[in-house]
Amino acid sequence: MHSCPVFFLPGWQNSGPGHWQTEWEQHLGHVRVEQHDWMHPLRGDWSARLDEVVADTPESVLLVAHGLGCILTAWWAAHSRHAHKVGGALLAAPCDVERLDLAVRIPGWAPIARQRLPFPAVLVASHNDPSCSFERARQLAADWSARLVDGGDCGHINTESWLGDWPQGQALLRQLADEAGSLG
Known part of the structure; x- marks a missing residue:
């Protein structure tokens, strides 16, 4: 059991039934950061919401981001005075x-913040993710100083990937929490 809160940062269109983030939320008690508009995400609004949640939490937190949530994490970390409260981040399938094609569908999110993250991070990427090539994910991991984990051929690491509660992701989160000293 984690001794600090774990916050989920779903991507564009949220994480619905059958998504590993939803499974973890229902079975492990982690908390989803709810955004005002999942279909038309605004970077400033999403970043402000994340800042509010982290600021209002007295202890350090772990972030678990998917898709656009990974891009949010990097942008927020570059601009927030609360980033020091993050003990670590698991980043799965970032959106490029x-x-x-994605800039047109999800406007206002470029450029991607490329600075070194001020907390430990693990980035899991797939070789056949339609939202981001593996090479691009490798480049983002290097820019963010995140450890890259090869997720194989599992698409966008979402519901269509048939991962269930994604045991590999849970193991990575436990490892990250251990490294951050966050397991009770």
């Missing part, structure tokens, strides 16, 4: 919002 600088790619033209």
